[in-house]
Structure formats: structure tokens, C-alpha cells
Amino acid sequence: MITIRSSIGQSLIGLALLSATAIFTQTAIAETITGELGNVRAEISYEKPEEYQYKNIRLKIIRAGKTVLDQKLPQEDEYDRPVGNISGQEKENNLPVQDLDGNKEPEIIADFFTGGAHCCTYSLIYRYDSKSQKYIKIRHEWGNGGYQLKDLDKDGLPEFNSRDDRFAYAFTAYAASGYPLQIWRYRQGKMVDVTRSYPKLISNHASELWQTYTQARQQGDDGKGFLAAYLADKYLLNQGQDGWGRVQQAYKKSDRTKFFADLRKFLRETGYIK
Known part of the structure; x- marks a missing residue:
């Protein structure tokens, strides 16, 4: 009887460890949104431990195979998350990479939603500065609505x-x-x-x-x-x-x-x- 109880106890401990490992593995896996144009590729990765909860949002921009930017993005709270693209002009979960100003250099548009019944959406737009060889961003607020990207x-x-x-x-x-x-x-x-x-x-x-x-x-x-x-x-x-x-x-x-x-x-x- 003692041996049986010991085996059952060990099995339960093993199951608990497996469950904990599964949960840890689930939270550690990041989802990714990508987009590219020419030799510029952009990736936003994030972890989603629970529904409507987002953590460790990172943006990576790669030029000609070289990583130029790789940083964690600030969040207003855990519900603040990337939404692929608000405009609907690209495929779902696609990160828009387009030349917005005609200088032959593509910009990256990272769209976000802060959560809530209506509000709010905003875009982080990144442009490449050839002098500093770095990406510079601005933030534009859309409020309750969004935008359509059209010529x-x-x-x-x-x-x-x-x-x-x-x-x-x-x-x-x-x-x-x-x-x-x-x-x-x-x-x-x-x-x-x-x-x-x-x-x-x-x-x-x-x-x-x-x-x-x-x-x-x-x-x-x-x-x-x-x-x-x-x-x-x-x-x-x-x-x-x-x-x-x-x-x-x-x-x-x-x-x-x-x-x-x-x-x-x-x-x-x-x-x-x-």
C-alpha cells in the first residue's frame, strides 16, 4: 500500500510539473506580425498569456539582412496591443511597410489598439534617417476610428x-x-x-x-x-x-x-x- 501511494504521489507531482511546464511554454511563445518591401523587413512580436492580455511587445526592423532596430515598445497597459493594420488594405496580421512620402525609402506603420469598447487606436510610423542610419518614429492618434490608406x-x-x-x-x-x-x-x-x-x-x-x-x-x-x-x-x-x-x-x-x-x-x- 505504501508503494502504491508513493507511485500515485509521484505521478501527481509529475503531472503538476508537466502542467506548469505547459503553461510556462505557452506564455513564452511569441506571436509575430510581419511585413516587408524591397530589402526592408519589419516584425512585431508579442506574448499573449491570456485573452486580451499582451506582454513584451517588440519591434524589429531589418535592412538588407542587418538588424537596424530591435526594441521593446512601451504599452499604456497590458491591453494595449498591435492589430496588424487598421486600414484593411493589406492581408490580416500584416505589418504595413510602404513608401509614404516618395523618397524611395519605405516607412513602417505599426498600428495599435488600447482596448475598451471604443477607444483608442494609434499608429507608430517609423522612417529611416540616412544620416544617423537609425529609424525615427512619430505617434499619431486616431481615437475611436482608424484610417484607410488610399492614393x-x-x-x-x-x-x-x-x-x-x-x-x-x-x-x-x-x-x-x-x-x-x-x-x-x-x-x-x-x-x-x-x-x-x-x-x-x-x-x-x-x-x-x-x-x-x-x-x-x-x-x-x-x-x-x-x-x-x-x-x-x-x-x-x-x-x-x-x-x-x-x-x-x-x-x-x-x-x-x-x-x-x-x-x-x-x-x-x-x-x-x-
């Missing part, structure tokens, strides 16, 4: 087609918020707002917002979030006066005086009213 003007270089997330919750709940169009270019290591260069796209976007406002009213919503974004689009078109006319004619609720005052102040603070 909007057909010049061979992509733009970041996005929205102005400052309008989230500004006048209503998130689900009823509208957003003006926002288009960015990456040039010389900076993101430049070039939305006003695309009047046709802005006009189409304003029309869609007005249609969404009409549908919201039919469903019982006051539509303030969509009216605010519509008016911002109209200012981008230098049609602010016409926009105000439509908005004031459409919105007749008892809080209209306060809403119009708050809206004018907000548009001035966000740069739509110069």
Missing part, C-alpha cells in the same frame, strides 16, 4: 483617409455622434492635414452626413451629432454661412440657442472657424 489623388503616394474623432461625445452619445472627414499625408517625418485639398470628397461626405441626420430624426434622435459634423464639413468647403442656414432651419428644439452657441464655440476651438 486619393492618384500621384502614386497614399493618403490616410480618416475622420475627426474630436467630435465623439461632443454633443451626444457615441452611437449618435457624427464625424467630419479628415485626410492626412505623411511628409518628411510629419503628418499633415490636407483635407481641404479634396473638396469633392468633402462634399460627398457632407451629403452623407445630412442623409444620416435625416434618418436619425426619423428614428427619434435629435440628430445634433450629425448636424455638428455636417457643419464642420461645410466650413472645410468654405460654405459655413450656407451650412449654418440649413442647420438653423433644421434644428428647432427648445435648446437650439444653447446648441448653436456651443457648436460655434466648438468649431472655433477645433479650427474649423478661422
Whole structure:
């Protein structure tokens, strides 16, 4: 009996050790997101010990077979994680590596999501500096939304087609918020707002917002979030006066005086009213 108990005890200890080893092995294995263009290859690796938990996120950039950058990336918390690419233009779990500014040198776009019901997404964009032979990065916040990488003007270089997330919750709940169009270019290591260069796209976007406002009213919503974004689009078109006319004619609720005052102040603070 003593021998049997001893064997059972040893077996249980062995199983426990095997289980612990399996768990340790599982947490130690890193998943990887990769992308490449020409002789530049980028890799983001991370560990995922539990669902929605991410640790040890590292970025490695390799040029012509030589590792130029290999560093651990900072996280806001354990839910802050890479998402492959937000734009959806590349394959899933692919790290975008593209020439964004036409200098024949590809940039690396590392997209992240901080977790939560809506917010937030951001991009780390890395460019190669030939003088220092190092990669320099900037961080761009997208807020609740993301972007689509598209060559909007057909010049061979992509733009970041996005929205102005400052309008989230500004006048209503998130689900009823509208957003003006926002288009960015990456040039010389900076993101430049070039939305006003695309009047046709802005006009189409304003029309869609007005249609969404009409549908919201039919469903019982006051539509303030969509009216605010519509008016911002109209200012981008230098049609602010016409926009105000439509908005004031459409919105007749008892809080209209306060809403119009708050809206004018907000548009001035966000740069739509110069």
C-alpha cells in the first residue's frame, strides 16, 4: 500500500510539473506580425498569456539582412496591443511597410489598439534617417476610428483617409455622434492635414452626413451629432454661412440657442472657424 501511494504521489507531482511546464511554454511563445518591401523587413512580436492580455511587445526592423532596430515598445497597459493594420488594405496580421512620402525609402506603420469598447487606436510610423542610419518614429492618434490608406489623388503616394474623432461625445452619445472627414499625408517625418485639398470628397461626405441626420430624426434622435459634423464639413468647403442656414432651419428644439452657441464655440476651438 505504501508503494502504491508513493507511485500515485509521484505521478501527481509529475503531472503538476508537466502542467506548469505547459503553461510556462505557452506564455513564452511569441506571436509575430510581419511585413516587408524591397530589402526592408519589419516584425512585431508579442506574448499573449491570456485573452486580451499582451506582454513584451517588440519591434524589429531589418535592412538588407542587418538588424537596424530591435526594441521593446512601451504599452499604456497590458491591453494595449498591435492589430496588424487598421486600414484593411493589406492581408490580416500584416505589418504595413510602404513608401509614404516618395523618397524611395519605405516607412513602417505599426498600428495599435488600447482596448475598451471604443477607444483608442494609434499608429507608430517609423522612417529611416540616412544620416544617423537609425529609424525615427512619430505617434499619431486616431481615437475611436482608424484610417484607410488610399492614393486619393492618384500621384502614386497614399493618403490616410480618416475622420475627426474630436467630435465623439461632443454633443451626444457615441452611437449618435457624427464625424467630419479628415485626410492626412505623411511628409518628411510629419503628418499633415490636407483635407481641404479634396473638396469633392468633402462634399460627398457632407451629403452623407445630412442623409444620416435625416434618418436619425426619423428614428427619434435629435440628430445634433450629425448636424455638428455636417457643419464642420461645410466650413472645410468654405460654405459655413450656407451650412449654418440649413442647420438653423433644421434644428428647432427648445435648446437650439444653447446648441448653436456651443457648436460655434466648438468649431472655433477645433479650427474649423478661422
